[in-house]
Every structure is written in C-alpha cells, then in structure tokens.
Amino acid sequence: MKRQKRTTIYDIAQRLNIAASSVSRALSNSNKVNAATKALVLKTAAEMNYQQNAMAANLRKGNNPTIGVVVPRINQGFFSNVIAGLEEITYKKGYNLIICQSNELHAREVDCVNALINQHVSCIVISIAAETGSYDHLQQVLDRQIRLIQFDRVVEELDTFKVINDNERASYEAVTHLISQGYKRIALLEGPQHLDIFRQRKDGYITALQKHGFPILQELMIENAWTKELGAEGTAQLLELPEPPDAIFASTSDFSALGVLEAATAKGITVPESLGICGYSNEPFTEITSPSITTIDQYSMSMGKTIANLYFQEMEVFDLNIEPKIVSIKPKLIIRKSTQKI
Amino acid sequence: MKRQKRTTIYDIAQRLNIAASSVSRALSNSNKVNAATKALVLKTAAEMNYQQNAMAANLRKGNNPTIGVVVPRINQGFFSNVIAGLEEITYKKGYNLIICQSNELHAREVDCVNALINQHVSCIVISIAAETGSYDHLQQVLDRQIRLIQFDRVVEELDTFKVINDNERASYEAVTHLISQGYKRIALLEGPQHLDIFRQRKDGYITALQKHGFPILQELMIENAWTKELGAEGTAQLLELPEPPDAIFASTSDFSALGVLEAATAKGITVPESLGICGYSNEPFTEITSPSITTIDQYSMSMGKTIANLYFQEMEVFDLNIEPKIVSIKPKLIIRKSTQKI
DNA sequence: AATAATTGGGCAATCGATTGCGTAATAAAA
C-alpha cells in the first residue's frame, strides 16, 4: 500500500476550477480575493482535509518561523524551565521550537548548531557547553545573518544579544548575607573558571569578603566542585583544615550544596549552627531538605520568556544592524534555614 | 543593509562550471560522479561556506527527518527526561526534534498537533493532556499516514504504537510492599480517572488489597489529589476519619506524597512508624526528604530511548500496515525509609 | 457616453535541492 498523496492547493484549485494562486490568497486571507471565493475555498479546504505544507511555504517565503535551542542538558531544572518559558511565548507567535542538547560536548554543540543552520531557523538560542572549544560555530551563525541569543553561559567576547543573570551581584549578596549572620570563615565551591558565570560568582564572593574586611584565603576556595559528589569531597577536604570554615557557599549548584549538607551531617556537624550552607539555582528540593537550603533563584522560566520577547520585540522585524543588547536579570537570594544562625 | 544571499548549489555549480545536479550528487556522495569532481565540489563548498537548505531538500524528497513531541509540560522531571532520552537517539540518526507543550489543555494540544502536521514531521510522539477532549486530532494524524507513538498517558481505544509503564503492576507491588510492612489500613490518593494511567494504578491498589484479603473502603480513596497541596488536603481529610489510615499511597505523584509527608509531620504523626507513605515517579527530591520517600521509578530517560528505537526499528522503513505494538516497561519500586516500619 | 479607477483573479517565475532520463566520452568486449 503506498502513501496516499496529501491534498495541496492545486487539488483545491482544480476542484473549484480556479487558479492555485487564488486558493493561496484565500487561505492567507489576502484582500485580493472576493469574499465569496474566500469562503468557498475555506470550506472546500476543510472538506478536503487540507493542511498547508510548511516546508514549501517557508522555502518560498525564505524564512522559517522556528527558533532553535541548544542547551547542555534538556532535563536539568534550570534549562527545562527556560525552554518552557520560551515555548510559552513562541507558541503564541506561531513559532516552532527545535531543541538540541550538547551534553556539555563541544563537538556535539557544533553539530547541533549546523543542523539548525541547515533548517534555516530564524534564531538560535544557546547556552554553551562546559567543554572548552572554539567559537567558530557561533561566528558562523552570525556570518549567516541568523539571529543569535546567548543565555546564562555566554561567550563574552562574541558580540551578540545576551540574557544573563547578574551572577556577581547574586553571589555578593549571598556572601554578604552569610557575613551578616555572623559567619567568619566562608569557603567557596567554585565551578570551571573558563565559564563566565562561575568566574563572576567567584568575583562576587571575593568582592563581598573584601568589602567587609575579610581575608581572601586560597585554601578556602575549592576548584571544580559542581556535582553532589564533588561537593561532598570538597567539604570533607575543607573540614580537615586546621582552621575549617564555618560556612560554605556552593556557588556551582544546589546539587553540590546538597553534597555539602550530607557530608556535614554525616560528620555530625550541625547546620546552620556550626556550618552555614548556601547553594545556587533554587532547585525544588532545596525547600525540603532538612534544614532547608538557602539558595539563589534565577527566575529560569521568566528568563525563557525574556529571551523570546527579546527576539520578537527587537530582532524579528528590525534590520540586522541593531546594537546587541545585554539583559541582566537580578537573581533573588532565598534565605532558608541552612544559613539562619541568628 | 539587506540580507546577503546564502550560497546554494547553483553558486557552486557556476563557480566550477558544472551542473547543479552534479553538485548535488557530489554532496550526497552519489556514485554517479567522478571522485575528482566530488573532491573538488566538497572543497569549493567548504570554501564558499555552503550549508544545505534543509527545507528545499526535504520538500523535494517529500519527507522531513523530524520527530514532533507533544507533552503536557516540558519542565516536569518525567517529561524532560523522556525528551532527553528521545534526543539522545534521534540526534545520532540525524533527526530533529520539535517540542511543544500542551499545558494540559486540549485546545492547545490540538494546535500543536496541527502545527506538526504542517511541518510534515515523520512521527509524532505524544502524552495527552489531562483535560478531556475528543481524539479527532490524533485520528487526523493517523489518517495522514504520519506515524504516531503515544506514551505514558495514552488513549487506549486508538490503535497506535504505545510505550507505557505497567502502572497496575507497579501499583500492585507498592501496595503489597506496604502490606508486607504490616500496614493495615492503606489509603489511596488517586488521579483523574479518565486517564488510563490513574485508573490502572487504582486497579493495582484494589487487586493487591483483595489478594491479601483486605476490604476495599471507599472512604480511604481520595479523588483527584495530584498536587502537593491536594495531597496535603487529602491527608488532613483522611486523618480526621474515625478510623484513620496507617499508610497512604500517593499514586498520583511524588509531589502529592510530599504533601502527605508535610501534612503528617505538621500533625506530629511519625513516618514511617504511624504512617507509611509511598509516592510515584521517583522525583529527585524523594531521596532527600526526611524520611526519604518510597516511590516508583519509571525509567523515564530510557522510556524516551525506547520510543525512539521503536520508531527507527519498526516504523521508519517499513510500510504503514504494520501491527501497532505496545511496549510496556515495568517500573521499579524503590523502597526507602517512609515505608520501612519493620 | 466615454474614460479612469478599482477589483478579482490568472499566468508563470521562484525558493533550493533532488532525480529520472538522455547522451557524449571513454573503456571493454567481440
């Protein structure tokens, strides 16, 4: 049994004995067709179960109302929320969303971007993979005059639209909060420093300490502690110090904060009394650990909406020579039990 | 400044003074072109920064290597995991993924499906919205000879491929486990009964009780308790009974189980000693509540992979008249502290 | 009544790639 042909505007035209162009105009509600014919076409189209072939239409029109999204991992709270926010807006505009995940691999990210270029998407929204690499693929996007919006993990030197969190500020506030609670030796679990966001968080940490006259101690900064396991390891390491910290800011993620909490609890160290803990991201679980974990909310869903709105308001219609904008969203410190010493 | 034209096979053909068809053949590695020309074309294409226009190619070839996905919510652990699993496989096959969310709304689901039909996707993967509605839109998909795979929340009467969890079995095992722990009055928080999965879970509950000679008590079954808040409300209601239950199976989700846990804790009822709690889905947080919550893992990521493999192995190449298959994945009971009375 | 303006609709090119068919040039077979 062979595939049955789908009805096209030509089928409708033939049935009604008019030209295909008229059918097209009727369907797109052009004012170059008589109201009566328009109605007739619409009725017939429905009868014949017509559905437009978007590939043909987009090819002819030379644009594809689709936004491509590349994220490290689709199933990670933050990213899936951003995508949900994006979808919320793009859906209303009749845009489609093509989703890819880089799995934190540079090569795969390049592949994804190329696939999206092939698809002639109108815009590519990306948060880059942790694996370092060149940015040629992103330059390619720009060279091809495709809109590009970077978010969260961005390549600073690339002159594109960016939607980011003010990581430094958030980090600064978190550390300031810890200080205000009376913590004196505050450690930092840091993420890969080739990624902006982690550098910024470290900067915020340092600035806050300096501002309050605290020394910056290398021994209190643990590199690359961005999973639960590494968070626990880092904590073990910190607690072995001659002068262990009395607070740990897990600037990488709530997962590493969870690792800290578990490691501390296992050692019989009470939180928040003997050790304050602050995470990053406001993952749902931070609310229900015991004690609940102080963290930073990134407004992930609204970040997705912001990205989409940026595209529709500034990039869809205007010409390409607009000045790229950087939208910085101030994350919110959510104070919970894990840092409430007072 | 106007948009610069992208290079096409014609541009390459012109530059090399050969026919576009030869360029096309060279690029698709056809054996109808000389190796030398092939190399030359490839080199020139790279030089000219050529990227295929997928819309044109797909239009001509009459197929679009894209799978459309419609889920109630993208940012929900289970669904985002399924999508991640799907992507893992489709990426390797060079397929794209278009993602839509129905937001549990029937009208929106219909919209999404239509958009996917317009896009001429090769396959639609869907988990239907909670809002009841007709299934015309899915029938449309079948009528148009587009492959359709339902998963998790499926419409039983529609004869399509289905990938589901054996909800009844999982539910049966959970309740049996509760019984084996010595719980005597086991309550059920149930989901909307017009959705299969929730009916099946209820069936499993009833079967388990009957098998072990327990009475089926209407008062112990709370309808529509599928959020954290409703779970807490249902719990409050149950605990007011003259003979309150000593275990609650939140068959709807871990979120409602969390509601149960919070409501019970608030009332000073100890878990698992005075009240056993079992959830459903194995959301990450169930591991870190105190006590940790017994739940059921649905292998969500591998479910996504299963769906993709089903498509590539059985539906991509063969003709349309294959017998739709139902793949049932047996979920796994994860026993944690919240039910370990013994 | 004659001319101008408007309306409705058809023709055919176009978007960019793919592919069936035809054929010249070359290689192999007789």
Add this chain to the structure above:
DNA sequence: TTTTATTACGCAATCGATTGCCCAATTATT
C-alpha cells in the same frame, strides 16, 4: 576496428506554496 557497456555529467521536471505582473470585468468619475 566495430560494437557494446560503463561512466560521468547535463537537462529539465518536480516538490507545494507564494507573489509580481498583467488583464478582464466591473464600478466610479467627469
């Protein structure tokens, strides 16, 4: 050397919709 087979490539139609341009019929204007 002639005939047949093979190889490499070009021509042109095609996928399905959109759109600029042109023209006939109708309506408005003088």
